[in-house]
Amino acid sequence: MNTNSNIVERLATLVGAADLLTDPSDMEPFLVDWRQRLRGNARCVVLPRSTEQVSAVVAACAEAGVPIVPQGGNTGLCGGATPGAGDLPVVVGLRRMNRIRAIDRENNTITVEAGCILKQVQDAAAEADRLFPLSLGAEGSCQIGGNLSTNAGGVHVLRYGNTRELTLGLEVVLPDGRIWNGLRGLRKDNTGYDLKQLFVGAEGTLGIITAAVLKLFPVPQATVTGWVGVESPAAAVRLLDSMQASLGPRLVAFELMADLPLQMALAHSDGAQPPLASAHPWHVLVELADSGDEDDLQELVLDVLEAASEAGGVADAALAQNIEQSREFWHLRETIPEGQTRTGYSIKHDISVPISRIPEFLDRGAQALAKAIPGIRIVPFGHLGDGNLHYNVTRPVEMTDGDFAAKTPDVNRIVHELVHEFHGSISAEHGLGQVKRDEAARYKSQVELDLMRAVKRAFDPAGIMNPGKILAGT
Amino acid sequence: MNTNSNIVERLATLVGAADLLTDPSDMEPFLVDWRQRLRGNARCVVLPRSTEQVSAVVAACAEAGVPIVPQGGNTGLCGGATPGAGDLPVVVGLRRMNRIRAIDRENNTITVEAGCILKQVQDAAAEADRLFPLSLGAEGSCQIGGNLSTNAGGVHVLRYGNTRELTLGLEVVLPDGRIWNGLRGLRKDNTGYDLKQLFVGAEGTLGIITAAVLKLFPVPQATVTGWVGVESPAAAVRLLDSMQASLGPRLVAFELMADLPLQMALAHSDGAQPPLASAHPWHVLVELADSGDEDDLQELVLDVLEAASEAGGVADAALAQNIEQSREFWHLRETIPEGQTRTGYSIKHDISVPISRIPEFLDRGAQALAKAIPGIRIVPFGHLGDGNLHYNVTRPVEMTDGDFAAKTPDVNRIVHELVHEFHGSISAEHGLGQVKRDEAARYKSQVELDLMRAVKRAFDPAGIMNPGKILAGT
Numbered sequence: 001m002n003t004n005s006n007i008v009e010r011l012a013t014l015v016g017a018a019d020l021l022t023d024p025s026d027m028e029p030f031l032v033d034w035r036q037r038l039r040g041n042a043r044c045v046v047l048p049r050s051t052e053q054v055s056a057v058v059a060a061c062a063e064a065g066v067p068i069v070p071q072g073g074n075t076g077l078c079g080g081a082t083p084g085a086g087d088l089p090v091v092v093g094l095r096r097m098n099r100i101r102a103i104d105r106e107n108n109t110i111t112v113e114a115g116c117i118l119k120q121v122q123d124a125a126a127e128a129d130r131l132f133p134l135s136l137g138a139e140g141s142c143q144i145g146g147n148l149s150t151n152a153g154g155v156h157v158l159r160y161g162n163t164r165e166l167t168l169g170l171e172v173v174l175p176d177g178r179i180w181n182g183l184r185g186l187r188k189d190n191t192g193y194d195l196k197q198l199f200v201g202a203e204g205t206l207g208i209i210t211a212a213v214l215k216l217f218p219v220p221q222a223t224v225t226g227w228v229g230v231e232s233p234a235a236a237v238r239l240l241d242s243m244q245a246s247l248g249p250r251l252v253a254f255e256l257m258a259d260l261p262l263q264m265a266l267a268h269s270d271g272a273q274p275p276l277a278s279a280h281p282w283h284v285l286v287e288l289a290d291s292g293d294e295d296d297l298q299e300l301v302l303d304v305l306e307a308a309s310e311a312g313g314v315a316d317a318a319l320a321q322n323i324e325q326s327r328e329f330w331h332l333r334e335t336i337p338e339g340q341t342r343t344g345y346s347i348k349h350d351i352s353v354p355i356s357r358i359p360e361f362l363d364r365g366a367q368a369l370a371k372a373i374p375g376i377r378i379v380p381f382g383h384l385g386d387g388n389l390h391y392n393v394t395r396p397v398e399m400t401d402g403d404f405a406a407k408t409p410d411v412n413r414i415v416h417e418l419v420h421e422f423h424g425s426i427s428a429e430h431g432l433g434q435v436k437r438d439e440a441a442r443y444k445s446q447v448e449l450d451l452m453r454a455v456k457r458a459f460d461p462a463g464i465m466n467p468g469k470i471l472a473g474t
Numbered sequence: 475m476n477t478n479s480n481i482v483e484r485l486a487t488l489v490g491a492a493d494l495l496t497d498p499s500d501m502e503p504f505l506v507d508w509r510q511r512l513r514g515n516a517r518c519v520v521l522p523r524s525t526e527q528v529s530a531v532v533a534a535c536a537e538a539g540v541p542i543v544p545q546g547g548n549t550g551l552c553g554g555a556t557p558g559a560g561d562l563p564v565v566v567g568l569r570r571m572n573r574i575r576a577i578d579r580e581n582n583t584i585t586v587e588a589g590c591i592l593k594q595v596q597d598a599a600a601e602a603d604r605l606f607p608l609s610l611g612a613e614g615s616c617q618i619g620g621n622l623s624t625n626a627g628g629v630h631v632l633r634y635g636n637t638r639e640l641t642l643g644l645e646v647v648l649p650d651g652r653i654w655n656g657l658r659g660l661r662k663d664n665t666g667y668d669l670k671q672l673f674v675g676a677e678g679t680l681g682i683i684t685a686a687v688l689k690l691f692p693v694p695q696a697t698v699t700g701w702v703g704v705e706s707p708a709a710a711v712r713l714l715d716s717m718q719a720s721l722g723p724r725l726v727a728f729e730l731m732a733d734l735p736l737q738m739a740l741a742h743s744d745g746a747q748p749p750l751a752s753a754h755p756w757h758v759l760v761e762l763a764d765s766g767d768e769d770d771l772q773e774l775v776l777d778v779l780e781a782a783s784e785a786g787g788v789a790d791a792a793l794a795q796n797i798e799q800s801r802e803f804w805h806l807r808e809t810i811p812e813g814q815t816r817t818g819y820s821i822k823h824d825i826s827v828p829i830s831r832i833p834e835f836l837d838r839g840a841q842a843l844a845k846a847i848p849g850i851r852i853v854p855f856g857h858l859g860d861g862n863l864h865y866n867v868t869r870p871v872e873m874t875d876g877d878f879a880a881k882t883p884d885v886n887r888i889v890h891e892l893v894h895e896f897h898g899s900i901s902a903e904h905g906l907g908q909v910k911r912d913e914a915a916r917y918k919s920q921v922e923l924d925l926m927r928a929v930k931r932a933f934d935p936a937g938i939m940n941p942g943k944i945l946a947g948t
Contacts (some may be wrong), residue, residue, distance in 0.1 A: 029649050106711055106830035107861070110719075151664050162662060165639060180921045185828045187860045188636060189899035190625050190675055191906055191914040195927050197671030201664055237580055244582075245692045248765040249723040291722040291776070300766070354659045356580035363783045386661045387581070425663035432665055440665045447654045451933070452667050457934035459925070470666050 007064045008044045011090065014056045019096065021045040025473060031089045033082040034075045034138075038434065040083030043067070051171060051179055051210045054092065058208065059177025061090050066173075067464045068092055070204035072114065072146030075138040076352075078433030080150065084468045090281040094145050100124045108216040109168060109185040114145025114209050115334050119216070130216035133160035136333055145209050151201035153429030158385035159252040160217070162429070163200065169213035170196040173205070175460040185213045194292040198455065204466040205474070206459040220252075220289035222297040225326035228279030228305065228317040235313025235361040236284050236384055240355070242311070243286065248302045250297065253287040254385030255333055256358075261381045261392075263404040264339030266416045275329055276316050284384070286334050336381050340394055345401035346379070347411045349391040353424035358384060361422055368414050369393060371405060391415060412439065418439075419443075432470050441472065477853050481538045482518045484566065488530045493570065495519040504565045507556040508549045512908065516543070516556025519565040525645060525653055525684045528566065532682065533651025535564050541568055541938045544678035549612040551824075552907030554624060554677040558942045568619050569686060574876030576596045582690040583642060583659040588619025588683050595688070596725035602639035607634035610612075611808055625675035627903030632859035633726040633763075634691065636903070637674065641688035644670040649680070651935040659687045674928065677905050678940040679948070680933040694726075694763035696771040699800035700778065702791040703754030707833040709787025710758050711860055714829070716785070717760065720778045724771065727761040728859035729807055730832075735855045735866075739806045739811030749803055752790050758858070759807050782841065810855050814868055819875035820853065821885045823865040832858060835896055842888050843867060847881060862902040863887060886913065893917075906944050915946065 012020045021027050022044045030045045032038065048054045061068050067089040071081040083089050094115035101111040105128055112121050118139040125132035134147060136154030146152075148170070152163045158333030160166065169184040182196050199209055208430065230236045236256050243251050259281050264274055276283075281447050290297045298319060308314040320326035340346050354360050362380060369376050375396030382389040393411060416426045434438050441449060449471075456463075456474050463474050483830045486494045495501050496518045504519045506512065517540065522528045535542050541563040545555040557563050575585040579602055592613040599606035608621060610628030620626075622644070626637045634640065642660040656670050673683055710730050717725050733755050740746055750757075766773045772793060782788045794800035814820050816910035827835050837852060843850050844853050849870030856863035867885060869878035890900045894917045915923060916931050923945075930937075930948050937948050 106715060107828040109828070141722065153664075159663065161639070164668070165635070174921070174925075178921050180925065182922070184897060184899070186826045186897075186899050186902070188631065188826045188857075188862045188902035189628050190627075190903055191899055191901050191910075191918070192675075192922075193680075193929050194625075194638070194671060194675055195922065195925050195929075197668060198929075201666075201668055206667075218722060220722065235896075241580060244749060246765050248692060248694065250765075254798050260679075291720050291724075309487050352660045352662045354578060354581040354583070356578050383662075388662045423658060423660075425658070425660050427664055427665050428660070429664055430664035445655065445666070447648070447652050448656070448666075448669065449671050451648075451654065454932040455667050455669075455672075455929075458928040 005059065007066050007090070009059050011044065011046050011057055014060060015046050015048050015053050019047040019049065024451050025440050030071060030074065030093060031083060033079050036079060038079045038082045040085060041088055042083050042091045043332055045089040045093055047093045047096045049096045054173045054210050055177050055179050055210055057090070057092060058173050058175065058190050062176050062462065062464055065448040065462065066090055067465065067467050069466055070094065072143030072149070072206045073117065073138065073141045076146060076150060076433060077430045078427070078435040080431050080433030080469050081146065084434055086468065092208060094143060101211065103128045104185060105130065107185050109213050110216055111146055111183060111213050113209065113211050114143060116144045118142050118144055118147060125216050126219070129219060131219045132214060132216055134163055134166060144212065148200055148212055149204050153386065153388065154381065155253045155255065155383065157383060158254055159249055160242050164197070166215045167196060167200055167212055168215060170199055170209055171211040172209050173206040175462065175465040183211060183213050201431070203469050205434060205456060205470050207465060208338065211265045218291065220291060222290045222292055222294035223287045224294070224297050224301050225320040225329050226301060226305070226317055227275035227329050228284040228286065229276050229278060229315045230282045230284055231313050231315060231360050233282060237355060237358060238283060238313055239284060240385060242302055242308050247288060247300065250288045250290050251286065251385070252289045253285070255285040255382065256383035256384035257283050257333065257336065258379065260377060261285065261336040261340065261379045262332065265335040266377065268337050268339040268342050269332065272328065275318050278316050280315055290312050295384060340379055340392060344395045344403045346394045347408050349415050350428050350430045351391050351415065351419045351424055352386065352388040352420060352428035353422040355384065355387040357422050358387065358389070361418065364416055365410040365415060367389065368413065368418065369391070372410060374400070374415055391418060416443065434469055435450060437470060437472060481534065481540050481564070484534050485518065485520050487530055488534060488544050488556055489520050489522050489527050493521040493523065504545060504567060505549065505557060507553050509551065512553040512556045514559060515562055516557050516565045517562040519567055521567045521570045523570045523832065525647065528537050528652050528684050529651050531566060532647050532649065536650050536936065536938055538863050539936065539938065540564055541941050543940055544568065546617030546623070547591065547612065547615045547938045549616040550620060550624060550907060552901070552909040554905050554907030554943050555620065557784035558941065566682060568617060575685065577602045578659060579604060581659050583687050585657060585687050585692055586618055586687065587685050588617060590618045592616050592618055592621060599690050600693070603693060605693045606688060608637055608640060618686065620684055622640040622674055622683050623676060624905040627857065627860065627862065629727045629729065629857065630726055631857060632722055638671070640689045641670060641686055642689060644673055644683055645685040646673050646681040646683050649936065649939040657685060657687050675905070677907060679930060679944050681939060684745055685770070692765065694765060696764045696766055696768035696773050698762045698768065698771050698795040698799070699803050700775060700779070700791055700804050701749035701761045702758040702760065703750050703752060703789045704756045704758055705787050705789060706756060707836050710756060711829060711832060713758060713782050713785055714859060716782050717778055721762060721774065723762050725760065725859070726763045727759070729759040731757050731807065731810065731855035732853065733757065734851060735810040735814065735853045736806065738853065739809040741808065742813040742816050743809050746802065746806060747804070749792050752800045754789055759803055764920055781890045795808050808852055811839045814853055814866060818869045819878045820866050820868045821882050824890050824902050824904045825865050825889065825893045825898055825900060826860065826902035827896040829858065829861040829894060831896050832861065832863070835892065839865065839889060839892055842892065846884060846888055849873070890917065908943055911944060911946060
């Protein structure tokens, strides 16, 4: 039997000394979260190279009663992969399990190990003339196991769904070390409870995802990127509706941003020009894709934009004329977080409400926040097509960062109460981790919390798997 | 405290005497399955009119330790909604909970009660100029609660997904009578375990779904239905691949059938004509939809079919020239089960394998079955686009129905062993119920069965909810 004290030696025999880190400077990158706001501690970091090694590591930890924190690319925004401040856990990093195990073109599936970088999965699909559509800012460093464990969203959810919808099968090491092989590449399988659904989005609290079978799609032959100036969020919702009616699934992305986030991005993008010469209070970035000819698609999009303009609310629009211009449009959208960071301390929210209620939500939020903190700068942007906004706020010009940071609980309360009133979610695509755990519990019913705890107990009765994440006291 | 003996009286006080059936002839339709192969018994049938009544009924049964069998339209093919032969349960029929609670056009969602007939949901969506895409043979009598509980598939899965993918939120009465309100209309929500995923496809073993928020879509403006004669399943898979590449999500349905099922359908459809004048060993029925002009879509489809024909394997094709002809094509496809029934005793399977392996599966299956039962007639048809075939077999011409029926275990063993070898599913879209429960257990790993049992225990520790369905001894 292992004991707490010799678990590190035991793990070294399982994975080899070269794949086990105990030196503080070696462990450092695994102990601090990406935003550098959270710091934890660990007994050691192990970097297994196979599912069997993960299984052996988990079994040894389970036997010794030592908690485990699974970690992918450590790019999460809620500290789900960062150890907490409590017990000394073993961090299990998946980075060395990064093989593409198989591609089946005719079945449109790819089988990947959890430690594959998202970009690596996209590239492997592209090499096989297929599309893996998951796309988000961190795609060059996040790992697919983390994407699965947080049910990552990103910019193409409107057309292709969240990571959950892209997942056909999983391989998982359970909290007792056993391996569940659910690596099926089937689009229809109704032979009992769909267990993979529990592990997707569980942030490593029910087991460690070691591999997955993911959906692939045909590569679109034509892509059109457009920038549209609109007079209001209501006009943007109407535009979304008419584009969906007229373009159907060609509509791949529909991003809304207020003018302030655009100006912040422009101010911090060397030499970048606004996509439209005219000024607008709100902007929409759209992306469309089709299997056919690019000129045909462009013409179709222009027709829809013209009709929307005649119907009112759409003031001006430009289509990117080449790939470089398309990248510039997207670069502006993606530079908003950095522009915001450089402007002053910001409090960030990742919320969703029914799309139909976005305009009212933005009105009500602006009123309530301005009343509470005069001069507060509201910087809303995000995936309108999914009802998901990064509803961020930056300090008033005259306020210090510290004074504004101190108001975080008040600001969260205002925003999240409103989200709750609108039957929305306080974490649309970032998960709960340790940062939003208690905030989520505040708004969930007792029944729902009871069910979540029942699931946790059923899968991890000893509570060793990523304790304290998602649920308190677990 | 209720006792077993007075539970019926107690339930009558909860729902009213008019909504409680005890007369054998009144109960009869609830006790026999749709295919009339299974018969159970029940203490009584209750027909609650609200979620609160369902909650009260379940709480009373839980207190008295009386098992419950939830039932929708009772059109299932595996006996999931039919009482078993054991204990005397209470059947809870949902048919009187059939309100459309809300439609949100801009959010593209509809909120429905479990007892709504699928057709009613489709019609309510259409009235709001929206599409609810779930479509299957029983749509005029099956209820959406049953569709959710079996994760129903149907003919549009290729484009829109299974019922699971169409579900955003659920309301569920839990096995202790408490109500879980998870009626969210959000496309992104990552605030803990996605509990609704457990209830979808659970066949009423974890709780009773009482209402749901479902996704709606724009109504396609153009639809094209085509019939294609192909030389082999491999040619059909190649055609699927090229249609997906060239037509993307316009491809809504892709159905494969051997010539024998077509001939059976023709023989039992008064005056129906084969769609193609020429004879072919295999046939594909395709449906395409788009937001644009129907002539444009038709031209596009013809181009793709012409290219496929030049590439080889596609022998002939016809596009339906009007709605009536399109209905005739689909009628032939939907008449196959009846044609098969009239031809002689059949043993039916609902299997899926990776699409890439369908041709090999069909080859191997035909060889193995012909060897075991010379003259056996193989009648494969189904949703090739989802890798899902109704792999049915009809008795040899010279064999009696009874002799062939006696061979059911042998035939199932041959087919399911092959499915297992191909990493497929022995129930792609029909669920397990009581009919396929033990067969599924035979092919699942011990780890997977343990996890399923853990889920069942966590949600229904007393085991009163649809006992014996999905899992034995529960």
